[in-house]
Amino acid sequence: MNAVSQDQTLERDVQLFTALLGEVLREHSRKRVLVIVERLRDGFMQLREQDDEEVRDKLMKRIRGLDAQTLSEVIRAFNIYFGLVNTAEELNAYLARMDLISAGERLWVGSFDQMARQFKADGVSPEHFQSLLEHLVYLPVFTAHPTEAKRRTILENFRRIFLVAQDLHRRKLNDEELEDRLQGILTQIQILWKTDEVRVHKPQVTDEVRQGLYFFRESLFDAVPQVYCFLEKAVRRAYGPDSGIKIPSFIQFGSWIGGDRDGNPFVKPETTELAVRMHGELVLELYLERVGKLLRMLSHASSLCQPAPAFLDSLDADEDYWVETMGQSLRRYVHEPYRRKLAMVEFRLNANLQRLRVRMAGRYEPDLPDGYDQARDFLTDLHLVRDSLHHHGDANAAVGPLNDLIRLAETFGFHLVHLDLRQESTRHTRAVSELFARQAGAPFYQAFDEEQRLLALAEAIAHPHPFVIEKGTLTAETRETLEVFEVMARMRAEVSEHAFGQYVISMTHAASHVMEVMLLARLAGLAGMGRQGWFCQIQIAPLFETIDDLNRIGEVMGRLFDDPTYAALLKASGNQQEVMLGYSDSCKDGGILASSWRLYEAQRRVIQLADDHGVSCRLFHGRGGTVGRGGGPTHEAILAQPTDTVHGQIKFTEQGEVLSYRYANPETARYELTLGISGLIKASRCLIEPPPADRKDYLGIMDELAQYGEEAYRRLTRETDGFLDYFYDCTPLDGIALLNLGSRPSHRKKADRSLASIRAIPWVFGWAQSRQTLPAWFGIGYAIERYRGNDLERLAKLQRMYQEWPYFRALLSNTQMSLFKAEMHIAKAYARLAENQHQAQVIYSQIEEEYQRTLTQVMNVAGLRGLMEETPELQRSLARRNVYLDPLNHIQVSLLERYRSEEEEAKREEWLDPLLRSINAIAAGMRNTG
Template sequence: MNQADHNDRFLPQDKELRARVRLFGELLGNVIWKLEGKTVFDAVETLRRGFVSLRKEEDPELRQRLMDDITQFDTTLTERVIRAFSIYFSLVNIAEEDLFYRWRRAQVSSGEPLWLGSFDQALRELHDDGVTAQELEELLGQLHYQPVFTAHPTEARRRTTMENQRRVFETADRLNQPGLGDEERRLITEELEGQIQILWRTNEVRVRKPEVQDEIKYGLFYFEESLFEAVPQSYRFLEKAIRRIYGVNPDGSLPMRIPAFLHFGSWIGGDRDGNPNVTPEVTALASRLAMEQVLREYIKRVNELRNVLTHSSYMCEPSAEFLASLQADSTISNAVFQGASDRFETEPYRRKLYIMRYRLRETLGTVSRRIRGEAAVLPTNSAYATPDSFLHDLKLIRDSLISHGDRNIASGALTDLIRLVETFGFHLHHLDVRQESTVHTEAVAEILRHIDPSLDYTAMDESARQQCLAELIGRGDELPQPDRAALDERTRETLEVFEVIRRMRGEVGPDGIGTYVISMTHAASHVLEVLLLGRLAGLAGEHPEHGAFCHLRISPLFETIEDLLHVEDVLEGLLSNPVYARLLAASGNVQDVMLGYSDSCKDGGILASSWNLYEAQKKIVGITDRYGVRCQLFHGRGGTVGRGGGPTHESILAQPPATVQGRIKFTEQGEVLSYKYSNVETAVYELGMGATGLMLASRSLIRPPRCDRDDYRETMEELARLGEDAYRDLIDHTPGTLDYFYEITPVQEIGYLNIGSRPSHRRKTDRSKSSIRAIPWVFGWAQSRHTLPAWYGIGTALETWRGDDPARLEQLQRMYQEWPFFRSLLSNCQMALTKADMRTAAEYARLSHDTDLSERIYSRVREEHSRTVNEVLRVAQLDGLMEETPLLARSLQRRNPYLDPLNSIQIHLLRQSRGFEAENEGNGDARENPWISPLLRSINAIAAGMRNTG
């Protein structure tokens, strides 16, 4: 049986999903009838049935009747109807997630080859390719897979709502138990209805805008909710696949070592670009809260182990190394056992674990006092000062258990805890810091003026700036410090950020702070400025005995199309600089480079963005290879296709050959976070899919890399140019396009939605494309069912390039079949085209006051949409969009009849809300607008239905 046939056996049955969705719908209906009464129930049912009917067959009279009904709803009834559809979408999402989890569980239970992207499938592919156990060990040893959680304002759901939804998932999964009796099923169904009732009673819209502290806790939620379980499970699946495919040693051990390659990062509390609420104090709080959370998890697990490892010294003999460590602990045994210092003398592992728990609590107590703002010094004689010492104790127990024949016991919960400590240390995640380049330039200029009044940094050209900065950074003596009191407040705060970085490295460990990301990097001097600021804070310099040191990893961020074209100039300027090269070598000789998908796509369209990012990666790795430096690319991907999103496994495999090199780091944000990491089961799946993508894309570390075909690259170069021209012609060169965007989308109202601490615009009153952030840009187009940033220009580019030449069409078709990059690009495009709905988009277009303008622009969008659908299907040789991913296609199609009423309601609410504000301009606060609340709920509901925000 081949892989495809096997997977078909386990493909989720659509009828199963329909049955579960129907059950959820009935239970939701029961709740609405019981709590809200006949009026709300009938309104929801009328719209549901009416729009389902319209999807089957257009009926203008019925459509008008439904719109008339909507316009007659008062604000209270409107909110109730929106909430009904919103909760319905949440339940559909849960039903789909549960079905796919059951599908994967069935495959695992079968003992046969697993799904594409599983550890099992990836290792079979490598094994079939002749990769030996030794080569696999070498490959695993170089892997570094790091999702980075960010707090961009795209996740509309509250943490409370997510916790409630998790309970629905767990309760519904119990219905899948085999042999369930009628009475048991009835009781579980009643419990499920109660969970849905709680969802109905819970306000899913935040009543106040979240502070950064709220966002920090929101990010930490995923570790507690799923990742502390999912990480060790992921390693277990990998171990199982290795045993299955590569076998085991005679003693039952694996034939290779599996190092910890899963890591996590965060921007939450460190990303200060455009967010004045992220202060140095907030960054310190984020680091400490992360440390507090991971220490609590360790204490909980050590507690559990105390009741598992109850071995008696009469029944086994622990290793000499373990007994020596237990003896060394005697200095604190009185404090641990409160006078009963001989407690558990014959149960050595329990005794050791009690002592370890005490030491962890001492460390935790210090962190908690610091969070409360108290001065606290770590009691180094009793606390764990570093995760290494805690890990050392855990491994002593493991090795001792193995020494007396208890390998199977050691490989249980103890090994899981070891995996957690190897992954999370005491820092939990690597907290990145980000700031915009001009902030550093202004700070450096002012500092240099105070240090030496003859230095006019602002008057220097780029070459002079690089020379000046290198001389200062490379000085062997101490740099003169400016008088803090005389500096501008913004410069003082910039310096404080670097001091917090130094302090947090000391508190939570060297891995607590990740990279310092510089947005809008246009020149090498922008990186050297940050290095100088780090030198002033004691993060880099020359040690009199040990030479150069650098505790600052700096990542330039290239965001716009123009920036991507200048990558070479910046990197050449840096790596050829002897001072920078020396400090980079001291920091590990890894150059981080971040690529911004969102802004480059907003700037020049999806084709130019995708291709320029692809080419930039090859240039970057080529330069770093030439200078003998290892490169780590940091992909600033958004949640949606319009912001670089898409399936992680496929997107990693679609990277340029030999550029991944075992390391990948990418942002995870918005709804992607909750969809991937809200449930343990899904988190395990997603981590596996990403890690196997990294393994397979990194084969160049152990095998000669494949090369892209020159003719494919030349074709793509022309397609990117044609696509950018088409995109810019509409967005940049057609008068009124930005006005159209602001009038026909809810982008202005998104600013009222309390979903992020960061402003949606860089400059509040500026309507330009450069002012609006990429997230609301994509969010607005998605809400109005245009989804334009993810596909516009592709149709024109394909049609223009191929013309009437059959040979050119054949070339495009071969590219789709053979080139992972091109296939991934057009596959993601198909998803975005499916989520677009031109009939609904036409209704939004009528919101524009300038009907001639809106008709002109909408017509162009509709024509390009039709052209792109036709061209993509022609190139992919498909009869319908997403034909190759039928389950996902059905999922999206299933949502449309329920999105239609929400879009119709939102259009009505936008008219009412804007009309109210026009009538009351200057007379009151936006919060007094009665239409704002239901409007915000409609934004949430449509986002849930499309599984799309930004």
């Protein structure tokens, strides 16, 4: 199917869904809602083609004349439209990929096929390719930042629409079947209309854990084995069936949901404990489903095949378990060996699940039957079945469901995800200071300088009994801090040694911040000096977030690597150091250019430092969904990492709305995982061949651009009178704070309206809602203009950088997307909300001027006539949403006026519901929130 017909098919689906939505509105909404929706859509579309103040005033008068309930319904109609468009686009993108595969054509950039053929064409030998594969770890980390507006119920509705619409495309239907399918979609839209998309209550952390688990249950357990299968096929096609290349299991998943306590007072030690058990419960349930299917499938009779000796030995060894623990007759499955083995596997998994549920209920029952001690024992049983099938010539029965289950067990173990814990550094410092202060004759820790602190901490960690602790005498905060580490030790023993990933320390400013956590871990028995020497069952990832912290990364990490105690503990834990880089706060702190470049430099410095100390280093990228928080296409983002810093491993956060866009449907999840993994493999060629040297001239230019960009950003955000008042007045931040999106507060300190107190997520969210998207581009135009001046040679140099350097190309490509999503004429409407109009208009003019400057300079450097010319599909996708986003933004402006001007609480509340719905709807339309 060519691009034109693909686009026509997509447009036809959008029109069909829109028509069906219209039918639902006609039958089930308040009078005139459909008419209002269509008139607002058409009116604002007309304004896009030609601005007309009279038409705009008429439209705003119509909006202001609507009551709160009618406005809510209009907004809901727009919101459902966005969900339907997203579904149509996702479905059509999937079908286009399937058509390409069916036609036997070369696949898209980022596919496994394209990657494997490229490696083969470049002369990479099977041995080198195998070596690279052995180093891979691909680790997305799911987080519960308050940016996901869709409820699980809504996701399930759209999944059903996706599947019915797929039938319309993929099957030849008669008239009656066609009518059934259309009625099916209409029914789902009708249910959506009758389902409240706004949460009635603010979600608890456990609700967020369940939301995260949804993606594993509904999508990833299907997608992950298929991704491995696709990779195997692509490598076989490129290298031939006899290449000997084996694909190891390298996909892992992490989570912060239930472990991220930085600024979230609702994440308690017991929350973390429950989250780990919920992970264990789901993974066991999903294994049991698949084992049950295998038990029914592998009905081989011992009279018709000869199982492998090792398999038969295992059956003999399990005979007592079969009779005594399971209470089974020796005759059951006596002639069906695989069914017998799988019945035992099923019983053991059920025993594990039963034990877990008893503990979740707060009970202790010592007489429960024994299950598996650890996931590797479960895998051993599966391997025995697989190898035995190969032994008697039934290898084809070992592929498919059995091989998929082995891949799942290798990926998810009994832990499902590695739960990272995060806490802010000052919490640990206060706890350690209190512990030292409670010891007779102990030094006054708080008075120590950094050198003295490191010595005191190292001495305490090595001591067999560093502190006498009476928990009852400690402050509640210190008790809770200690309990987190105790939960880690307990859950490692109960659920899995892999239950936890990293302990992330936000706002790491010094090496002592890491050593303080190591001391707290020592007190819980997670690290220290034993009879066999040092041991360490915790991995600590310092998080460098601000511009200053990124500049100081070499000094802090160098001091840690040089510390003999830390070096010994690191070696005992596997000699791998993870370092987390914060995209959001550094961008809020110094602007997109300074943030992006300081992150780039920090990666180069820390990897070089680790190499010099003989330490393996993995970078953990704290990316958000939006460009202002490090977001953007995953494939390009990985390829844009600094040369020789991706050594086969990549770890990054998947935040908020990104989860549903990438992982709600298994078809899309496969595609997204493929893009990321193929990017990782390409970026890791430095493991098997010398990487190209960095262009020093390009690095020098970026130094200069970053300096200019930071100047411009700080001049606006730190030195402009009334700038923060403008942000609070001219964005819907007051509504965002009340929206029941996530459990985390929007500010670190409630009464503090400073830039430091605002969390990065609502900061970006507010600018996106008001169509300014400022954090993603402000300062780039100024920096380029100042660097190039009127020098054509400098412009040519920047153009070469754009063509040759993946980092610079990704930076400006993401900038184009953010500029495209911004709408200065809409931002101007928000600016009218400010109390101090003179001040607001001055600030708005500065923003608009920089927007136009950035637009001009980016287009000149990229050599384009229009924004996103190089990504026409994405351009059309965003344009498709503008038809409904324009009226929504103007509705939101009107709602903010009413909500803020009402003095009576009851009347204010009346406008709050449509205001919150407008925030949800605009987030859905922009496909970005925070």
